[in-house]
Amino acid sequence: IRRGYIARRRRTKIRLFASSFRGAHSRLTRTITQQKIRALVSAHRDRNRKKRNFRRLWITRINAVIREIGVSYSYSRLIHDLYKRQLLLNRKILAQIAISNRNCIYMISNEIIKEVDWKESTGRI
Numbered sequence: 224i225r226r227g228y229i230a231r232r233r234r235t236k237i238r239l240f241a242s243s244f245r246g247a248h249s250r251l252t253r254t255i256t257q258q259k260i261r262a263l264v265s266a267h268r269d270r271n272r273k274k275r276n277f278r279r280l281w282i283t284r285i286n287a288v289i290r291e292i293g294v295s296y297s298y299s300r301l302i303h304d305l306y307k308r309q310l311l312l313n314r315k316i317l318a319q320i321a322i323s324n325r326n327c328i329y330m331i332s333n334e335i336i337k338e339v340d341w342k343e344s345t346g347r348i
Contacts, residue, residue, distance in 0.1 A: 281318035288321040288328055296332065304335040 234252050241248060241255040248258045286298035305312060321328045 278314060281314040284318040285314065285321050285328075288325055289332060292329060292332055296336070301332055301335070304332075308335055308338060310335075 237252065237255050237259060238249070240259055243249070244255070244258055247254045249255065282298060285301070289296055289298055289301050317328070320331075
């Protein structure tokens with residue numbers, strides 16, 4: 224008896240997804256479906272992890288450049304002072320400035336330090 228083509232079409236579609244996998248993961252239908260689920264789960268999880276890792280990288284870069292300015296000044300101080308002064312610069316932009324143009328980030332931090340120190344000394348906080 225001749226069967227329909229629907230199941231075969233479904234299997235070939237799954238095989239196309241797993242064509243780059245190694246060994247049985249690209250040949251056996253059951254294993255392919257398991258690996259497809261696993262691959263999609265990993266992709267979904269790692270999209271969020273990628274954002275997290277980039278944020279950590281930006282913070283590390285900003286901190287490395289900021290600590291060269293002074294011993295007592297750090298990343299957390301800079302971010303706190305930026306919020307106090309209501310400057311909205313995200314970490315990605317700050318990291319790009321820190322890498323490409325260190326003088327610019329030195330100027331930003333010096334201005335922030337001056338203004339925060341001035342406000343604290345006059346009692347305007």
